[in-house]
Amino acid sequence: MKTCALKLVALSAFVVLISGPAAAADGAQLFKSRCGICHWDPAQAGEKPRQGPSLKKLIGRTAGSEKSFPRYSPAMKKAGFTWTADKLDTYLDNPRKVVPGTSMAFVGLKKPDERKAVVDYLLKASR
Numbered sequence: 039m040k041t042c043a044l045k046l047v048a049l050s051a052f053v054v055l056i057s058g059p060a061a062a063a064d065g066a067q068l069f070k071s072r073c074g075i076c077h078w079d080p081a082q083a084g085e086k087p088r089q090g091p092s093l094k095k096l097i098g099r100t101a102g103s104e105k106s107f108p109r110y111s112p113a114m115k116k117a118g119f120t121w122t123a124d125k126l127d128t129y130l131d132n133p134r135k136v137v138p139g140t141s142m143a144f145v146g147l148k149k150p151d152e153r154k155a156v157v158d159y160l161l162k163a164s165r
């Protein structure tokens with residue numbers, strides 16, 4: 039009985055260890071793996087747009103207004119809102135819900151901590 043309880047304690051300590059800081063979402067890494075196939079990393083943007091628009095100076099920009107991007111959907115062009123950290127968070131959760139008809143073929147980042155990491159990364163990198 040006693041050893042069993044001890045094992046339990048050891049096991050939960052182990053779970054805390056592996057699910058702790060080591061698993062913290064890394065915004066730069068997430069951007070690279072989840073967004074990077076279609077968007078330049080804003081920290082190194084400047085070239086021609088990829089499949090998606092440049093995200094440089096994103097925060098404070100009107101949705102669908104990046105001049106160098108020729109392929110916005112009509113939906114994004116008339117969305118009319120300004121990108122803030124909050125807006126980006128809801129958009130990344132479910133792009134099609136925030137901009138119905140968007141051509142961004144992305145299911146969404148469902149984990150709040152991953153979204154926060156990407157938003158925090160963009161707040162810094164896209165200035």
Ligand code: HEC
Pocket residue numbers: 069072073074075076077089090091093096100101102103104109110111112113114115126130139140141142143144147156
């Ligand atoms: C499969 C390609 C693809 C992936 C993956 C993708 N995007 Fe996009 N993204 C697009 C396209 C295409 C648009 C233009 C959408 C439109 O015009 O409706 C877009 C638009 C955007 C916009 C609006 C920009 C503006 O100028 O208004 C933001 C913000 C954005 N993406 C962020 C992200 C982030 C962050 C990720 C990763 C979590 C991501 N995207 C993943 C293709 C993609």
